[in-house]
Amino acid sequence: MVKRFQSQCWLMKCEPSAYSIDDLARDRRTSWEGVRNYQARNFLRDELQIGDDVLFYHSNAEPSGVAGLARVCKSGYPDHCAFDPAHKYFDPDSDPTKPRWYMVDLEFVAKLPRVLALSELKADPSLAGMMVLQRGSRLSIQPVTRPHFERVVAFSR
DNA sequence: GCCAACGTTGGC
């Protein structure tokens, strides 16, 4: 693990019907279990660090877009839901001695005054190249550049 | 609810 001086930025997707920025505002802190994609898993396990900034993105929503801000408050650890046969995220192929899936904890930072819709983000030239704006972009945890992160935050004000 | 894009699985 490499120590960094500056936090990184991420975008994390969630369907608000499953867990929304309002849920996080209420809970103040939550665990981010259930990611079952290897690329996203690698980010969770290897890259997300305490203090990293997160754009909380509502997918499959009306409208879909960035709904709030969060921060990583616990770095990657094994997703124990994968070990529980009764859990909906159970994966019989994840061995507790060699976990396949990882999770982090997030803490609430802010709810944006309004959701910044995907269409608005697409229309902003300074956000060009952002992963979430690419066609067919399905990755649920995406790296975001610091300038893009700051631009989104400024956009919301 | 539709369906395009993408990821995973498994036969060969």
Add this chain to the structure above:
DNA sequence: GCCAACGTTGGC
């Protein structure tokens, strides 16, 4: 290792 079939994601 190829690739067709299948399952999932997520915008619309």
